[in-house]
Amino acid sequence: MSILFYVTLFLCLIATAIFVAGYIKGVTGAVADHRATAETAIPEEQDSNYGLAILAAVLAASGIIAMVGFVPEMIYAGPFLAIVTATMNGVAFFVDAEG
Amino acid sequence: MDKSALQLTEGLTPGLGFALMIGLGLVFLALAYLIKRTLIRNTHDFISSNRRIGLGFGVGSVISVWTWAMAVMMSSAMTFQWGLSGLFWFVVPNGLALMVMIPLARILRKRMPDGYTISQFAYNRFGRSQAAASVVTMTMIFGILLEILINLKGTSVVMSTVFSIDWRVATVVTVCVVMAYSFFGGLWTAVMTGTINTWMITVPAALVIVAVFDLIPGGVDTVFAAVGEADEINLSITDSAAAAGFGITLAFGLLASVVADQTFWQKVWSVRKDQVSRTFLWAGALFYPIPICLGMLGLVGIGFGLTATELGGDIVAVGPYIISHIGLPMTLIIAYTLVILAACYSTIDGASAALSSVVAIDIVKRFAPNTGEKTLFYITKASMFVGGSVAALIVLSGVDFTSLVLTTYALKTSILIPLVLAILWSRTNTLGFVAGVILAILVGMPIRSMYGELVGTLSILSISGITVVLGALLKPVKFDMDELESMTADLDHNVEVANRA
Numbered sequence: 014m015s016i017l018f019y020v021t022l023f024l025c026l027i028a029t030a031i032f033v034a035g036y037i038k039g040v041t042g043a044v045a046d047h048r049a050t051a052e053t054a055i056p057e058e059q060d061s062n063y064g065l066a067i068l069a070a071v072l073a074a075s076g077i078i079a080m081v082g083f084v085p086e087m088i089y090a091g092p093f094l095a096i097v098t099a100t101m102n103g104v105a106f107f108v109d110a111e112g
Numbered sequence: 113m114d115k116s117a118l119q120l121t122e123g124l125t126p127g128l129g130f131a132l133m134i135g136l137g138l139v140f141l142a143l144a145y146l147i148k149r150t151l152i153r154n155t156h157d158f159i160s161s162n163r164r165i166g167l168g169f170g171v172g173s174v175i176s177v178w179t180w181a182m183a184v185m186m187s188s189a190m191t192f193q194w195g196l197s198g199l200f201w202f203v204v205p206n207g208l209a210l211m212v213m214i215p216l217a218r219i220l221r222k223r224m225p226d227g228y229t230i231s232q233f234a235y236n237r238f239g240r241s242q243a244a245a246s247v248v249t250m251t252m253i254f255g256i257l258l259e260i261l262i263n264l265k266g267t268s269v270v271m272s273t274v275f276s277i278d279w280r281v282a283t284v285v286t287v288c289v290v291m292a293y294s295f296f297g298g299l300w301t302a303v304m305t306g307t308i309n310t311w312m313i314t315v316p317a318a319l320v321i322v323a324v325f326d327l328i329p330g331g332v333d334t335v336f337a338a339v340g341e342a343d344e345i346n347l348s349i350t351d352s353a354a355a356a357g358f359g360i361t362l363a364f365g366l367l368a369s370v371v372a373d374q375t376f377w378q379k380v381w382s383v384r385k386d387q388v389s390r391t392f393l394w395a396g397a398l399f400y401p402i403p404i405c406l407g408m409l410g411l412v413g414i415g416f417g418l419t420a421t422e423l424g425g426d427i428v429a430v431g432p433y434i435i436s437h438i439g440l441p442m443t444l445i446i447a448y449t450l451v452i453l454a455a456c457y458s459t460i461d462g463a464s465a466a467l468s469s470v471v472a473i474d475i476v477k478r479f480a481p482n483t484g485e486k487t488l489f490y491i492t493k494a495s496m497f498v499g500g501s502v503a504a505l506i507v508l509s510g511v512d513f514t515s516l517v518l519t520t521y522a523l524k525t526s527i528l529i530p531l532v533l534a535i536l537w538s539r540t541n542t543l544g545f546v547a548g549v550i551l552a553i554l555v556g557m558p559i560r561s562m563y564g565e566l567v568g569t570l571s572i573l574s575i576s577g578i579t580v581v582l583g584a585l586l587k588p589v590k591f592d593m594d595e596l597e598s599m600t601a602d603l604d605h606n607v608e609v610a611n612r613a
Binding site: 014015017018021022024025028029032035036038039040042043044046047048055056057058059061063066067070071073074075077078079081082083085086088089090091092093094095096097098099101102103105106108109 | 150151162164165166167168169170171172175196199200203204207208211214218221222300304307308310311314315317318319321322323325326331332333335336347348349384385386387388389393394396397398399400401402404405406407408411
């Protein structure tokens with residue numbers, strides 16, 4: 014296998030570590046929340062406008078697919094971003110805890 | 113790229129396939145048992161996780177439930193058939209469909225904080241109309257059954273192609289495994305195992321795709337050149353044939369699949385109220401890389417010049433075919449199989465959890481409101497088994513389930529605009545809602561069968577939308593959405609039956 018494969022493997026390991034750390038935090042948080050004698054009050058959702066974020070996500074996905082047709086190396090964008098998905102899922106547990 | 117180099121990897125025995133299917137199920141079963149002991153007290157916990165699902169589990173579970181086993185393979189198949197235009201039209205509406213839920217979810221979670229199901233919304237929104245609620249409930253049940261069916265079918269195809277397991281046995285094993293672990297913890301199990309499945313879909317997929325290009329002499333440059341040589345249009349996203357052939361229809365179908373699906377509405381009412389919008393935004397955006405990553409297998413298929421006949425007659429098999437024939441190490445073939453199994457298991461357990469909420473709220477509590485908590489809890493759990501068994505029987509019977517697909521398609525597409533208007537437009541009334549759905553099916557479906565998917569879908573959407581507007585003009589009423597909160601009865605939170613049941 015090439016160096017690129019091992020770099021990907023390394024990134025996968027980092028993503029996995031972040032994911033597992035987040036997951037454990039999520040599970041322990043859920044159990045603690047469930048066992049709490051008094052339910053903690055949850056604030057109302059803030060009125061944020063997600064229109065621009067949605068547009069950015071759609072344009073980014075379209076742009077990446079279009080770029081594959083011009084730059085062969087962009088074929089690796091999909092795998093790289095899939096690792097980002099796993100990482101960000103792990104990060105979401107920490108963002109949630111901060112909020 | 114010489115396709116004669118593609119040879120089936122040896123050692124892919126049925127025993128290995130069974131070990132993967134059952135092993136993954138046992139891990140989830142252990143997790144589900146712990147969830148049952150620690151997080152489930154009653155039906156409210158079972159179907160709504162006490163409305164306490166945080167951002168991490170929300171994002172992970174929405175991504176995994178939206179990543180169907182068939183979708184994992186379809187991204188490769190659409191790329192294989194239409195080039196990058198196929199990937200574009202498959203991917204872009206997929207993530208967008210999740211994010212479009214944000215405004216709808218935000219309104220209903222705020223106006224109906226104690227809600228459980230979208231049929232319950234229709235029931236209350238339209239003056240306790242059984243007709244309106246029944247149309248929505250039926251759509252949800254058909255949709256859930258279809259989700260289970262298609263994922264069972266997809267998994268049985270992969271397990272029989274890669275491991276030579278009899279597809280009927282693969283179907284039975286899959287249903288038994290998923291039902292066994294889902295039974296214990298309901299929605300908490302679905303979200304916690306679903307989040308693990310998101311990791312199992314993304315990380316192994318990334319490794320496998322990079323390894324596939326490593327094994328091709330010349331790597332991405334060779335594939336890029338071969339794809340362009342096959343047809344220049346393969347490298348463009350502007351092929352209008354892909355848009356007309358499936359893209360536009362799929363876009364509306366995906367939108368309907370999310371908005372008219374209790375699997376997602378259950379999440380809307382179960383994620384913590386301050387995280388609902390963020391959950392769907394993150395899930396939609398983070399979903400995108402999955403089909404983009406797996407779609408690259410379609411380019412490899414084009415590069416090798418594979419034909420549908422070589423794939424066993426179905427281009428959906430292009431991904432599994434390349435993975436099992438390109439010479440990957442066994443560990444990576446197993447990793448790809450786990451991607452498919454994770455996608456399958458998470459969608460089925462999510463759908464089963466959604467079915468349990470529909471049965472508890474829209475059937476038992478509506479028609480027998482005095483049902484005791486213990487009985488309700490048992491019925492809720494049993495409904496998951498019934499749903500899984502019915503779906504498995506349909507797959508095993510070998511019948512062509514085209515009629516179920518068509519019925520579900522008709523219901524979901526017909527209900528899309530009326531449901532969206534019911535949430536956003538206070539003048540939508542019962543007459544317009546019910547007539548809109550019925551007319552769209554009665555008139556739109558024949559148009560679809562005569563003039564094809566694109567014209568048919570646009571007709572169904574137009575008819576349903578126009579009828580709702582006409583209904584509002586004929587019988588002007590204005591619904592106060594603030595009334596929803598007082599009309600919705602929450603289940604009893606405090607009673608404990610789970611660990612005594």
